[in-house]
Amino acid sequence: MTTPDAIAAAKAGLRRTLLAARAQRTPAARREAGRRIAAAAADLLGDWSPAVAAVYLAIGTEPPTDQLIAVLADRGCRLIVPILRDDGDLDWTPYHPADPTEPGLRGTLIPTQPRALGVEAVSTADLIVVPALAVDPTGVRLGRGGGGYDRALRRRSPGSLTVAVIYDDELVPSLPEADHDQRVDAALTPSRAHRFRAGSSP
Numbered sequence: 001m002t003t004p005d006a007i008a009a010a011k012a013g014l015r016r017t018l019l020a021a022r023a024q025r026t027p028a029a030r031r032e033a034g035r036r037i038a039a040a041a042a043d044l045l046g047d048w049s050p051a052v053a054a055v056y057l058a059i060g061t062e063p064p065t066d067q068l069i070a071v072l073a074d075r076g077c078r079l080i081v082p083i084l085r086d087d088g089d090l091d092w093t094p095y096h097p098a099d100p101t102e103p104g105l106r107g108t109l110i111p112t113q114p115r116a117l118g119v120e121a122v123s124t125a126d127l128i129v130v131p132a133l134a135v136d137p138t139g140v141r142l143g144r145g146g147g148g149y150d151r152a153l154r155r156r157s158p159g160s161l162t163v164a165v166i167y168d169d170e171l172v173p174s175l176p177e178a179d180h181d182q183r184v185d186a187a188l189t190p191s192r193a194h195r196f197r198a199g200s201s202p
């Protein structure tokens with residue numbers, strides 16, 4: 001039997017390896033990944049325009065999300081982004097691509113003039129774009145370790161689509177899964193969209 005402590009230790013080791021690999025990518029390679037992820041998103045969405053999309057502002061070595069956000073804004077989606085709270089949970093605020101941003105907790109970026117909608121606001125999203133360090137083909141997701149998205153995804157609307165954003169080699173054969181982990185329905189990588197689970201939109 002795998003104990004919770006063993007799962008947490010395995011995740012911590014994987015995070016270190018994956019973050020080190022991300023640090024090796026050049027800024028130009030990251031920008032190119034962001035462009036291709038936006039194209040993969042357009043492909044995944046087809047002619048679906050979610051009324052409300054929960055997105056996040058990428059930081060550090062994460063695949064850039066600005067072009068993906070532009071794709072959604074161009075489709076007329078109303079956007080919300082997370083604000084990390086000091087208890088590790090995620091509040092949400094409306095976001096427009098031109099909004100100025102400032103540093104939030106733990107290196108995150110948040111709009112300069114947030115309008116806190118509350119932790120339950122994620123339940124209004126039809127599409128939830130989720131940061132991840134790796135995903136496996138059953139939708140198990142490895143995050144940064146704060147558990148913020150595990151809490152947020154438990155509040156998702158049943159018909160919503162959850163999509164992780166990762167580099168291609170971060171779609172790995174399998175990942176450790178804890179009881180509280182929330183799986184994603186799909187992943188966007190620079191090469192394409194990967195759909196793991198049916199049932200939600202589109």
Ligand SMILES: Nc1nc2c(c(=O)[nH]1)N(C=O)[C@@H](CNc1ccc(C(=O)N[C@@H](CCC(=O)O)C(=O)O)cc1)CN2
Pocket residue numbers: 056057058059060061062082083084090105106107108109131132143144145146147148149
């Ligand atoms: N861009 C982004 N926003 C996000 C998340 C995320 O993973 N990425 N989150 C996902 O839950 C929430 C915030 N949780 C976070 C938890 C840990 C760290 C973190 O480990 N930060 C590093 C420095 C980041 C860097 O520069 O790469 C650190 O504290 O050392 C960041 C965010 C909400 N917003």
Ligand SMILES: Nc1ncnc2c1ncn2[C@@H]1O[C@H](COP(=O)(O)OP(=O)(O)OP(=O)(O)O)[C@@H](O)[C@H]1O
Pocket residue numbers: 011131141142143144145146147148149150151178180181
């Ligand atoms: N619903 C919850 N309520 C309170 N704490 C939680 C909840 N879900 C997860 N946690 C806590 O969050 C911590 C990190 O969990 P985990 O390592 O699975 O994060 P992650 O999924 O990689 O990160 P994230 O969701 O922030 O991207 C764990 O200590 C876990 O107990």
